[in-house]
Amino acid sequence: MIRGAEEVRVRFAPSPTGHLHIGGARTAFYNWLYARHHKGTFILRIEDTDRTRSTEEYINAIIEGMKWLGLDWDEGPYRQTDRFDVYKSYADKLLAEGKAYFCYCSPEELEQRRQEALAQGKTLKYDGRCRNRDKGQGKNAAVRFKMPQEGETVVHDLIRGRIVFENAQLDDLIIIRSDGTPTYNFTVVADDVDMNITHVIRGDDHLNNTPKQIHIYAALGYEIPLFAHLPMILGADKARLSKRHGATSVTAYKEMGYLPDALVNYLVRLGWSHGDQEVFTRDELIQYFSFENIGKSAAVFNPEKFLWLNSHYIMNSASEKLAELVIPFLITQGIIGKSQSLNKEWLSKAITPLKERSKTLTELANSLRYYIADDVEYNEKAKAKFLNEGSRDILFELKDKLMVVRDFSAEEIEKVFRAIIEKHNVKLGNLAQPVRVAITGSTESPGIFEVLEIMGKEKTLKRLEKAINTIGVS
RNA sequence: GGUCCCAUCGUCUAGAGGCCCAGGACGUAGCCCUCUCAAGGCUAAGACACGGGUUCGAAUCCCGUUGGGACCGCCA
Numbered sequence: 001m002i003r004g005a006e007e008v009r010v011r012f013a014p015s016p017t018g019h020l021h022i023g024g025a026r027t028a029f030y031n032w033l034y035a036r037h038h039k040g041t042f043i044l045r046i047e048d049t050d051r052t053r054s055t056e057e058y059i060n061a062i063i064e065g066m067k068w069l070g071l072d073w074d075e076g077p078y079r080q081t082d083r084f085d086v087y088k089s090y091a092d093k094l095l096a097e098g099k100a101y102f103c104y105c106s107p108e109e110l111e112q113r114r115q116e117a118l119a120q121g122k123t124l125k126y127d128g129r130c131r132n133r134d135k136g137q138g139k140n141a142a143v144r145f146k147m148p149q150e151g152e153t154v155v156h157d158l159i160r161g162r163i164v165f166e167n168a169q170l171d172d173l174i175i176i177r178s179d180g181t182p183t184y185n186f187t188v189v190a191d192d193v194d195m196n197i198t199h200v201i202r203g204d205d206h207l208n209n210t211p212k213q214i215h216i217y218a219a220l221g222y223e224i225p226l227f228a229h230l231p232m233i234l235g236a237d238k239a240r241l242s243k244r245h246g247a248t249s250v251t252a253y254k255e256m257g258y259l260p261d262a263l264v265n266y267l268v269r270l271g272w273s274h275g276d277q278e279v280f281t282r283d284e285l286i287q288y289f290s291f292e293n294i295g296k297s298a299a300v301f302n303p304e305k306f307l308w309l310n311s312h313y314i315m316n317s318a319s320e321k322l323a324e325l326v327i328p329f330l331i332t333q334g335i336i337g338k339s340q341s342l343n344k345e346w347l348s349k350a351i352t353p354l355k356e357r358s359k360t361l362t363e364l365a366n367s368l369r370y371y372i373a374d375d376v377e378y379n380e381k382a383k384a385k386f387l388n389e390g391s392r393d394i395l396f397e398l399k400d401k402l403m404v405v406r407d408f409s410a411e412e413i414e415k416v417f418r419a420i421i422e423k424h425n426v427k428l429g430n431l432a433q434p435v436r437v438a439i440t441g442s443t444e445s446p447g448i449f450e451v452l453e454i455m456g457k458e459k460t461l462k463r464l465e466k467a468i469n470t471i472g473v474s
Numbered sequence: 475g476g477u478c479c480c481a482u483c484g485u486c487u488a489g490a491g492g493c494c495c496a497g498g499a500c501g502u503a504g505c506c507c508u509c510u511c512a513a514g515g516c517u518a519a520g521a522c523a524c525g526g527g528u529u530c531g532a533a534u535c536c537c538g539u540u541g542g543g544a545c546c547g548c549c550a
Contacts, residue, residue: 015550050549107548114547123476124546142548160479169477169546177548184550208478208545231480231543238542266486269499273487276498295480295487298543302485305500315513357512417509432509444511 008040009198012066012073013188015047016058019249020065022301023203023233023241026267030230031201032071033268033289043195044076049187051081065250069260070282078195080187087182090190090220091143091175099219100175102141103130125171143176145186145216153211158199158228158291165211173212185209189216197225204229228291231271232298241301257329257360259317262310270299279312311359319348322355322364329365335372342372350454353446371455376441376463383437383470391434392471394420398435399464408457410449417449438467 012028014020020028035042044066048054063077080087094100103126110126117124131146147170155163175186182190192200207229217224235245247253253263265280272295274280274288314322323344330336350371351364358364370376378387401416402408421431432448439460445451452460 013550017550047550053549103548105548110548118475120475125476155478163478165478171546174548179548181548183548188550203544204479205544206550211478229479234543236485240543270486276488278486278499297480299487300485302500305486308500311513353512356514421509428509430509436510442511446511448509 006198008035008038009043009196010035010040010201011043011045011076011192011195011197012071013045013047013191013202014062015050015053016055016062017050017053018058019251020062021241021248022250022253022263022267023248024062025065025069025250025263026233026270027201027203027230028066028071029069029264029268030228030272030289030294032073033285034199034201034291035074036286037289040198041074042072043078043197044073045078045080045191045195046076047080047184047187049080049182049184051181054081061251065254068254069250069264075195078191080182080191083187083191083194084182086194087176087187087190088180090193091182091186094145094175094219095143097219098146100143100145101131103144103172103174104133104141105130123169125169126173128172131172140178142174142178144172145175145212145219147172147212147215153214155207155210155214155227157207157210158226159231159294160204160207160229160296163207167211170212170215175216185213186216189213189220192225193217193220193222199226199228201228202230204231228294230294231296233270234298234300236300236302238298238300245301246303257362257364258306258310259313259325259361262306262313265313266306266309270301271295279309307359314358314361314364315356317355319351319355320344322351322361323347326351326361326365326368329361330368330372333362333365333369335365335369346454353450353454357446370440370442370445376439376466378437378470379442382441382443386434386437386443387467387471389471391430392468394424394426394431395434395438395464395468395471398431399461399468402452402457402464403461405457408453408460410447410453413452414449434467435464439463 010031012024012031014024014028032042034040044063046054046059046062048059059077059079066073091100095102113127114124126144130144148167149170151167153165153167153170155165157163173185174183176182191197210227210229214224233241235241237245241248247256250263254260261282264282268280268285269278272289272293274293280288326347327336327342330342331338336342347368350368354364354367358367397420398416401420402413405412405416417428417431421428433443436443436445436448436451439445439448439451439455455463
């Protein structure tokens with residue numbers, strides 16, 4: 001059978017030594033998209049063989065991150081620490097077939113030789129001194145894989161094409177440590193073989209490992225999977241994206257008020273394109289996704305464009321949905337109490353004019369503050385400019401007229417405003433701005449009639465009165 | 475140092491030899507709309523890293539230079 005002709009089986013294989021990184025999230029998403037596009041299987045595999053750095057907490061964080069992004073998997077999560085017997089049997093097989101050998105060099109010796117090689121400007125490569133020694137018992141010995149030393153290995157990459165490596169460059173890498181635990185380059189291959197993986201989609205930091213892994217697949221008698229090495233995500237300084245570039249974990253963006261769909265959309269466009277289209281639904285992504293449209297060069301993560309996309313998604317989300325999503329942010333910002341509940345219908349109505357003014361859920365929560373709080377807090381500059389002698393009388397008149405309005409709707413409120421400005425022959429701004437400050441505390445808000453309606457008659461009158469008193473005192 | 479990868483506006487990208495004196499998006503600036511702030515609309519500035527080929531013709535193909543990145547662990 002030709003590789004690629006059978007059912008697609010792909011995997012995302014993070015190591016739980018940190019939160020789900022946005023680079024990892026993108027890799028996961030491309031795998032997921034490829035599987036969904038081809039109606040294949042997407043497998044989640046936790047590569048936790050480094051027991052000193054892997055934690056349960058990070059495993060959970062990664063799983064939570066995947067769920068939040070809506071990346072559902074069909075098999076797993078498998079854990080490599082549960083599969084040591086698999087690796088051992090594969091290693092024993094290689095040993096028995098003479099494709100691997102015991103190495104008795106100590107880590108200290110190896111390190112010393114590495115330093116010497118480095119000092120002499122030589123290639124850093126195991127010298128193969130245990131290759132032909134007597135097998136021995138393998139006590140306290142590591143197991144090395146016997147790489148071919150001549151010829152070349154060709155990687156056929158779905159994104160980069162044909163890449164040729166000289167076998168003389170390949171290192172006899174350790175597949176089992178002297179303590180009996182397997183190493184990464186071996187577990188990946190063993191698992192891919194065992195799980196019948198057809199396509200390996202991963203970051204291009206693994207490109208140089210690929211020729212070595214190809215020989216291990218072959219030694220295990222497995223058909224070589226197809227590879228797709230994704231370009232890296234860089235920070236603004238063009239260095240690989242890391243903590244020092246600011247937030248890099250999926251969780252961090254969740255907490256800052258970003259929407260999962262926005263993150264996914266932003267990440268997928270970083271390195272992939274479909275003509276000029278910028279915004280995609282998930283179904284469109286599944287339909288359009290293909291390796292042909294993945295770029296080869298690394299991409300710089302651009303927070304501004306991501307912010308824009310997020311605001312776009314917020315603007316286009318249903319208010320009812322945002323009303324649900326914003327609650328945790330209202331709580332963390334102390335705008336409502338932990339057990340306090342709000343009228344969902346009212347909240348949605350308040351959100352509608354706010355969503356095109358909020359780039360994140362955090363901002364949305366914050367702009368809801370003046371509606372929910374008992375009292376207004378004036379912005380000092382706004383207060384000085386609009387709440388003064390010049391506006392007292394007109395505010396008083398407005399309050400007076402508003403008091404008798406039965407149907408406190410934007411429409412009716414506007415009629416009152418229009419009547420007043422017409423009478424005094426002033427522009428709407430002359431009335432609207434003082435009112436805005438009186439009601440919201442600042443000079444920026446949605447349309448004033450709408451704000452008053454959402455605020456409600458009682459609060460509106462109370463705040464107008466407070467403003468008038470404030471002027472009176474000053 | 476060795477090996478490998480990459481190279482279009484500040485950033486993400488379109489571009490598969492003529493459709494490109496290079497298109498879209500973010501950001502920036504200006505204008506319009508307007509009760510403020512947004513949103514929206516319009517406009518502007520802004521790129522094929524460099525040098526050689528190949529070709530009637532190159533952003534697109536080839537070679538080199540330069541620049542960036544990744545990997546070279548008993549980490550993953």
